[in-house]
Amino acid sequence: MLQVSFIRQNREAVLERLAVKNFFQTELVDEVIALDDERKKLQADFDSTQARVNSASKEIGNLMRQGQKEGAETLKAEVASLKVGIEPLKVKMANVEKGLLDKLLLIPNLPALEVPKGKTPEDNVVVREGGVKPTLAEGALPHWELTTKYKLIDFELGTKITGSGFPVYIGKGAKLQRALVQYFLDFNTAAGYVEYLPPFLVNEESAYGTGQLPDKEGQMYHATADNFYLIPTAEVPVTNVYRDTILKEDELPIKMTAYSPCFRREAGSYGKEVRGLNRLHQFEKVEIIQIVHPDKSYEVLDGMVDHIEKLLQSLELPYRILRLCGGDMSFTSAITYDFEVYSAGQDRWLEVSSVSNFENFQTNRLKCRFKDANGKMLLTHSLNGSALALPRIVAALLENNQAGEGIMLPRVLHSYFGAEWIL
RNA sequence: GGUGAGGUGCCUGAGUGGCCGAAAGGAACGGUUUGCUAAACCGUCGUACGGGUUAAACUGUACCGAGGGUUCGAAUCCCUCCCUCACCGCCA
Numbered sequence: 393m394l395q396v397s398f399i400r401q402n403r404e405a406v407l408e409r410l411a412v413k414n415f416f417q418t419e420l421v422d423e424v425i426a427l428d429d430e431r432k433k434l435q436a437d438f439d440s441t442q443a444r445v446n447s448a449s450k451e452i453g454n455l456m457r458q459g460q461k462e463g464a465e466t467l468k469a470e471v472a473s474l475k476v477g478i479e480p481l482k483v484k485m486a487n488v489e490k491g492l493l494d495k496l497l498l499i500p501n502l503p504a505l506e507v508p509k510g511k512t513p514e515d516n517v518v519v520r521e522g523g524v525k526p527t528l529a530e531g532a533l534p535h536w537e538l539t540t541k542y543k544l545i546d547f548e549l550g551t552k553i554t555g556s557g558f559p560v561y562i563g564k565g566a567k568l569q570r571a572l573v574q575y576f577l578d579f580n581t582a583a584g585y586v587e588y589l590p591p592f593l594v595n596e597e598s599a600y601g602t603g604q605l606p607d608k609e610g611q612m613y614h615a616t617a618d619n620f621y622l623i624p625t626a627e628v629p630v631t632n633v634y635r636d637t638i639l640k641e642d643e644l645p646i647k648m649t650a651y652s653p654c655f656r657r658e659a660g661s662y663g664k665e666v667r668g669l670n671r672l673h674q675f676e677k678v679e680i681i682q683i684v685h686p687d688k689s690y691e692v693l694d695g696m697v698d699h700i701e702k703l704l705q706s707l708e709l710p711y712r713i714l715r716l717c718g719g720d721m722s723f724t725s726a727i728t729y730d731f732e733v734y735s736a737g738q739d740r741w742l743e744v745s746s747v748s749n750f751e752n753f754q755t756n757r758l759k760c761r762f763k764d765a766n767g768k769m770l771l772t773h774s775l776n777g778s779a780l781a782l783p784r785i786v787a788a789l790l791e792n793n794q795a796g797e798g799i800m801l802p803r804v805l806h807s808y809f810g811a812e813w814i815l
Numbered sequence: 816g817g818u819g820a821g822g823u824g825c826c827u828g829a830g831u832g833g834c835c836g837a838a839a840g841g842a843a844c845g846g847u848u849u850g851c852u853a854a855a856c857c858g859u860c861g862u863a864c865g866g867g868u869u870a871a872a873c874u875g876u877a878c879c880g881a882g883g884g885u886u887c888g889a890a891u892c893c894c895u896c897c898c899u900c901a902c903c904g905c906c907a
Contacts, residue, residue, distance in 0.1 A: 435865055439876045446876085449888040453833040456887095468887045475887090638825095638862085640843095769862090 393496055393603075393757045395771075396428050409502035412509055412718035420495055427492040434485045441478050445471050497606060501753040503718050504690075504727040510717025516730070517717070522701065523710035526736050526792045534737040535787040536668030538794060539565065542814050547668070557658070557666075557673035564814055569676055571808035572782050573651050576678035579703055580779055585649035585680055590629035592652055593620040598632040601758045603724040613655045626652035626679040627776045631754060634683055634772075639762040644772065645684040645692060649779070652677065669783035670742065676782040682775045683760060686752065689773035693749045696777050697729050700745050703779055708802040709788050710734040712741065726751045733784065737791030742784035747777030790814075 399406055399421060407418055448467045455464040508517050539545040544565025550558040561569050581587050599605040599621045604612055613622035623629055630650045639646075654677050658666075669675075680699070684692045697713065704711045716728040731745035752771035755761070760772050793800045799814040806812050 432865065435876075439865065442877085443875055445887085449886095450833070452887050457833090464887080471887050 393753060394499055394501070395752070395756055396424060396492070396496065399499075400425055400428065406502060410500065412503045412507055413500055413721065414511055414719050415500055417498075420498060424492060424495050424499070427488055427495065431485065431488045431492060434481060434488060438478065438481045438485060441474055441481070445474050445478070448474075500723045501726050501750065503721060503725075504749070504751075506715070507721065507727055508715060508717045511719035512717075513720050515717035516714040516720055519713050519715050519729070520701070521710075521712040522705060523708065523734075525710045525734050528736050528791075528794065529796075532737055532791070532794055534668065535735070535790045538737070538790045538799065539668070542799065544568065544790075544814070545669075555673070557671070559669070559672065559674075564809075568786065568805075568809060568814070569782060571805055571810075572780075572785065573676060573678060575805060575808045576703070576779055577649060577651055579706070580649035580678065580680055580699075583647075583699055585647040588626075588630050588633070588648050588650040590623075590626060590633075590650055590652060592623050592629075592655075594623055594629050594632065595620060598628060598635070601632050601635045602628045602754055603757060604628060607723055611657050613657060622655035623652060624656050625654050625677060625778075626650040627681060630679065630681050631683075631758065631774060631776065634755075634760040635758045637758075637760050638769070639683075639760070639772065641685070641762050641764055644762060645682050645688065648681045650679050650681070652679070654781075669787045672783055678779055678782075680777050680779045683755070683772050684775065685762075686770060686773045689749050689751060689775060692773075693727070693729075693747065693775055696747050696775060700731055700747060700777055700779050704731060704733065704744075706802070706804045707785065707789070709785070709792065711744075722748065724748075724750050724753050726753065731778075731780075733788040735784070735788040735791045737794070738787075742788060744784045744788075745778040745780050747775070749773065749775045 394406070403421060403425065406421060410416070410421075448471050452464045452467050452471075455461075455467070508515060510516070533541065536547070539547075542565075543563060544561065546560045546562055547556075549560045550556075553560065577587055593615060596605065596619055599612065604621070604624065608624075612624055614620075615622065621628075629652075630648050633648070634646065654675055656673060658671060658673060680696060682692055682696065701711070701713065711731055711733050714730045714732065716725075716730055721728050725748040728746055728748040730743050731747070732741040732743050734740075735742050751773050754774045755771045758774075760774070761769050762772055764770055789801065790799055793802075797815065801809055801812060801814065
């Protein structure tokens with residue numbers, strides 16, 4: 393959520409930035425400003441009336457103690473008439489505040505200056521590529537055949553138990569998941585991230601805090617009996633650790649990492665693009681999250697990109713890093729880099745990580761602040777990224793490393809998996 | 816799920832209708848002094864939204880789990896909900 397005061401002071405710049413995200417609802421921005429004007433006016437009215445009520449009430453107490461009943465009664469009558477006027481003010485103020493918040497929630501975060509213009513994924517900019525694309529032997533298979541061949545994953549069984557998009561990992565397939573989670577967490581904690589194991593269901597407040605609600609309501613599974621949401625990413629519970637918090641400046645930066653299963657309804661997406669592990673309703677992911685000083689967030693972003701790049705390099709996968717264009721970025725992000733790995737069996741790039749700086753868009757909602765050296769209250773900046781999402785990593789590992797009678801795993805996984813090959 | 820006790824500022828904790836945005840102690844921060852792993856003393860020490868100011872000072876309103884109610888006036892009384900703790904029940 394943007395700050396109203398910022399919008400007021402930078403209306404033109406805000407509109408200009410929003411255009412990069414293909415957001416052209418000028419009227420929404422102006423409505424926010426108008427509602428805020430109204431809010432201020434109503435509050436001034438309310439405050440002055442209420443001030444009179446308060447002082448009169450105090451006086452009534454004094455008069456009563458002195459036994460001056462008539463004087464007290466006169467004042468009581470005055471207060472009664474003031475309160476008649478105050479009631480509708482209160483109601484109106486609550487409505488205006490609600491209206492203001494509702495409008496504000498519809499305005500996306502402003503893209504950073506270096507975000508390229510564009511509408512579709514084709515407009516994303518490749519900033520770096522690394523690794524070597526493998527040349528596969530004749531008869532190479534896509535991962536959904538390899539997982540069957542080596543008895544790693546049973547997709548049909550998952551359909552029987554739950555539904556499509558809920559794979560069942562079996563034997564070495566299950567162990568590979570565990571090995572990857574363990575490796576990723578170790579890699580992250582070695583870089584100073586503190587490991588969290590958060591709840592996988594969150595309440596409504598937390599879902600609002602990170603911006604999943606209200607705009608992504610349909611994408612989350614909702615346990616209605618208790619009004620809990622299944623998390624679409626560990627970002628939600630972990631970022632909410634710092635909801636309603638005032639930090640000390642020297643506590644920054646805060647670095648957290650968390651493994652969690654992720655649940656996504658992904659309503660409306662079907663077809664061969666989503667075959668196998670390419671898109672699932674439940675998958676495993678390890679996330680990294682930082683809460684930082686606002687002056688440092690872009691430096692930190694570069695560091696996170698670097699961190700994830702090294703992780704991908706250690707897995708010996710061909711990858712590329714994209715800077716997303718305005719149209720392809722999420723509602724809450726100021727800048728996003730996507731990491732894709734090349735999966736040779738499908739001859740496709742698969743997104744395995746997304747790193748974003750949210751600046752103070754999330755922390756304004758969360759109210760995660762700190763006091764600077766002058767005692768001034770400032771919003772922190774928040775960032776997060778996947779390090780990494782498992783399914784597509786597995787897809788690429790299987791497809792790229794298929795060789796003869798088995799699949800050769802990268803060196804870093806040998807000790808975690810307990811073997812060099814999947815045979 | 817049942818019964819009981821509670822939810823007050825960074826923490827402990829007082830406060831049962833006006834003098835309470837809230838005692839006291841601790842922590843933290845700033846300072847003075849003495850100086851050896853520290854003590855003593857003084858000061859500061861909630862947040863939000865307004866007004867005000869170059870910026871402060873100053874000032875209004877709201878907030879004592881959340882929401883509603885009673886009252887001229889609520890941290891304090893009433894109702895609903897949430898949460899915590901204890902015991903019981905159930906249970907990996």
